[in-house]
Amino acid sequence: MKTATRTLLALTAAAAFGGFAATGMQLMLQRPAAAEPAPAAAAAPAIAALPAAVNGTPMPSLAPMLKRVLPAVVSVNTKQRVRVNTPFGDDPVFRRMFGIPQERIAQSLGSGVIVDAARGLVLTNNHVVEDADEVSVTLADGRTLKAEFVGNDADTDIALMRIPAQELTAIPVANSDRLQIGDFVVAVGNPFGVGQTVTSGIVSAIGRNNLPGAGFQNFIQTDASINPGNSGGALVNLNGELVGINTASFNPRGSMAGNIGLGFAIPSNLASNIKDQLLVGGVVRRGTLGIDTQDVDARIAAALGLAQPRGAVVTRVYPGSAGAAAGLKPGDVILAANGEPIADAEALRNFQGLQPANARVALDVRRDGQPLQLTTGLREVPKALAGAQLDARLAGASFADLPESLRRQGLAGVLVEQVERDSRAARSGLRKGDVVLAASSGDFTDLGGFRAGFAAPPPQLVLRVLRGRSSGQLQMR
Template identity: 55%
Template sequence: MSDDLVRRPSALRRLWLLLAQAIAIGAGVIIAWRAFGPAPFPVTPDVVAVQEAPHAGAATGSAPTTPSATTARLEAGFRAAAAKASASVVNIYTRKTPPRRMQNWLRPDGGDEDAAQGASSLGSGVIVAAQGYILTNNHVVEGADEIAVMLPGEKVAAARVVGIDPESDLAVLRVEATGLQPITFADPASVQVGDIVLAVGDPFGVGQTVTQGIVSATGRNRLGINTFENFIQTDAAINPGNSGGALVDGNGHLVGINTAIYSRSGGSQGIGFAIPVSLARQVMEQIIATGRVRRGWLGVSARDVIHEATGATGGAALVAVQRGGPADRAGLRPGDTVLAINGKEIPDTAGLIGETAAVAPGSNAQFKILRGRETVTVQVELGQRPAVRKP
């Protein structure tokens, strides 16, 4: 037998061994790819969730897809928050009887029904105590001769005004009713830009409505709406009739009282403002306790201090000091710059007004003052801020 014939089986055996190795390696790669490689589209819960609604032209009769656990939790969360808040939000109807001399006037369109019966308006309110206390906007009930409240369950009750605070645009009403569910107040410090919020109220009188958005900004002031402004801005739809209603977080807890919208056409344009729960609660508790709100008063005029290098404000410079007022008695004088009150920095005149008002009349407050180039501390006994009523 020749050497060539002897070597041929050996070469053939090596060829089969190489082929078997290649098959084994290929099989291993396929198994590894299936185990650890990227999955074919679509299998992840998020992808399935966005595929819930069938596309146009999709085959019928296919098994419905299941929402992801995350989507289900969000939906359930909104439902729970809306249900919780809605049980504490009421609709408020007011009627104002015109003066006697107006009763024979005709409306511009020729009718006289409104002149005879008086003007009516609507708004919303929030149940804050089981004893029948309801928090709303002052402008909802201002000047009203009659106030009716539509409670959850479509029960109507007459309401009386416990007290008003025009400078914050808040008011407290009371109804005689049982089984009321007060709203839960959120922690004011928990409200952050980007948080999901729900606005609950009675827009345009269509009935209780829930709209959803986010917190667009906090601490909005200098809008010329109220004397004391520290608004939460939201893009949740707020329309006429929502005033006095609740702005709540994802747990249904109150974060603000819906108050105003920015609009050039009279409708919602994604810029709504709510009084934060911190201010609302402070005013509410004083009104319930005493029927009015008492605030500290300094007796000065001031302007913002703008730093040339940065353009930012820092402190409030006193322009005028009322003779015999609290500031004058404490030795403050024009030219002084207020930097802090009771350790809290004063960024501008709005901060000066707000922090001064937060101190109880008759109490002493420590003012950190910049006088020339020297920083001094002055103790001031604050007076009571004069009552201001809107015309």
């Protein structure tokens, strides 16, 4: 009984103390923080603060480097007029009754990098300014200026702008080919529109080219935080030199879910090459081998005597192409290009897409089980073809290669870039934006193959067309 009484008293005391402590903590939390200085006796000991130096060596800081870099990174603001669709179409009475405007202004935010202060040149991502009706740039010192569009390349996601400003600061550009896995890098941009932000990390990988939905790829991968709004910003080394243009982050839940340490940047060498081409003519010209290829699977590898299923096997060589000049033949397996291993047909296509027109290429080939090296100069990829040049039944239409982003989604064919009103192609039902997947003129995977199929015009010309999510056949008359 005495033991039980002592236990009860102890529990009662504990409960009373707990209630007192909880009440005291609640009062402390409710009391506003005082601005009075702490008593001298309660001052934190000196060892709690970070030392300015260790063994006489100053603590490292990125601040001096960033003072040079930050003025060269800008915020990019875009506006686009978007048509407002209604169930009643363009009925003006309905719109007036319910106050529905014909269009609205969509705004987006990204980042950019000043790479030439004298000429006011700013690099950013194409997807930041694509389809924008108005683009303005806000400098680190607060000035906001209207930007002039110079050119863009959707397939590498690079765009170039010019701003009319004095006293600009540019970032010196480094040789990104010297980057190594493990090098420290710093990302600067305007994520989520919160303002200029700096994050740091290392180079996690180089030469990444397997991201879905992107164009030609040779990405630097980094664990420096890259979030929406960082696109077009700078990735710099510890010397404050530009090594990449931040372009994407990967998150299975979508980019708006935030950063998980998988960020990607376009190497500065590639961005500089695109910039130089855009300055000269406003367009990017690429080279091609002029061949069709497919992946080497286990069955093909066994038939060709390869130790492993790797490389791109040539299935077709177009007459007059760079591949024909090099002596490539159907059945050849391309294992490397300019010393870069070629894993499959997509890797070879990606390699070609990153080369300028007339670039020299050395190919490591396996033919009949024997190693062979061939060298050739690439030939320029045509930007677009007029349908009338191919066949009179296509008159009024123009065709272009598919954007690489669509190819990464598994599509192959050509894009209908334009169709003139009341033209022969229009009367047969062809529309701008259609994707031609197949044709009775012959097999093809790109614009070069599509053109080659009309060397001998077919008696009947039937196109299999993808429009939106539906596909069907059109007979061209």
